[in-house]
Amino acid sequence: MVAGLTAAxxxxxxxxxxxxxxxxxxxxxxxxxxxxxxxxxxxxxxTAEPKPTKDALAVPADSGTGERVVYALKDRRVWLVDADxxxxxxxxxxxSPVSPPPDIYQVTSRSGTVQGSDGVPIEHVVRFANxxxxxxxxxxxxxxxxxxxxPTSKTGGVRMKRADGNxxxxxxTVGAKVVVVP
Numbered sequence: 197m198v199a200g201l202t203a204a205x206x207x208x209x210x211x212x213x214x215x216x217x218x219x220x221x222x223x224x225x226x227x228x229x230x231x232x233x234x235x236x237x238x239x240x241x242x243t244a245e246p247k248p249t250k251d252a253l254a255v256p257a258d259s260g261t262g263e264r265v266v267y268a269l270k271d272r273r274v275w276l277v278d279a280d281x282x283x284x285x286x287x288x289x290x291x292s293p294v295s296p297p298p299d300i301y302q303v304t305s306r307s308g309t310v311q312g313s314d315g316v317p318i319e320h321v322v323r324f325a326n327x328x329x330x331x332x333x334x335x336x337x338x339x340x341x342x343x344x345x346x347p348t349s350k351t352g353g354v355r356m357k358r359a360d361g362n363x364x365x366x367x368x369t370v371g372a373k374v375v376v377v378p
Contacts (some may be wrong), residue, residue: 255283256377260300264373265324265334265364267354269295274334274356276367284367287360289334290342294352296325296332301374306365309338313351316341319358320365324374327352334368336361 255275259266266275269291276285307321313330316337323333332352337343342355356364368374 253283253286255281255286259375259377260373262373264375265303265368267334267374267376269298269376269378274354274360274364276363285360285363287356287363289360290344290355292332292352292354293345293347293349294327294330294332296327296376298376298378299325301325301376303368303370303372303374306368306370312337312353314345314349314353318353318355320361321353322364322368324368325352325376334361334364 255266255277256268259275259277261281262277263279264277266277267289268274272288272291274287274289275283278284301324303322303324305323307323309317309319310321312318312335317339318335319338321333321335323331325332328350330350330352332354334354334356336356336358338358340358342357345351345353345355
């Protein structure tokens with residue numbers, strides 16, 4: 197009876213090990229067991245030095261100097277940068293259907309709490325541009341949501357989480373530099 201239980205346990209462990217290896221990502225699976233398709237000649241060839249990976253959270257190089265807010269359109273990311281060029285905070289945002297072209301702007305106005313042009317109650321609005329009579333600015337929904345906007349609407353609110361909105365509000369006063377990069 198003990199031999200039967202031991203055999204059953206070994207079978208279960210074997211099945212679980214197989215399932216785990218079959219579902220492991222290639223990067224993990226390849227380091228655990230050699231693949232049959234790998235040839236000895238391929239591993240004998242010298243490999244190129246790995247290229248240093250770009251730090252995704254680093255302040256974009258083309259964003260100027262000094263204290264500034266940097267808004268990267270493609271990355272949907274904002275950096276709050278101090279006078280020495282050091283990122284104090286970075287976070288993702290939900291862009292609006294109307295975006296400003298890459299350029300250097302200044303914060304023109306701020307509002308503590310208002311109704312967004314999409315009807316959502318928002319806070320810590322930091323406006324910095326106008327595009328086709330649409331005010332562009334950073335804001336946070338009071339309910340904390342970052343829902344994608346209606347793509348057919350003409351709104352300019354760049355939404356962020358409430359904690360990020362608080363940081364933006366503290367950092368970006370009227371006259372602060374905002375650099376928009378592609």
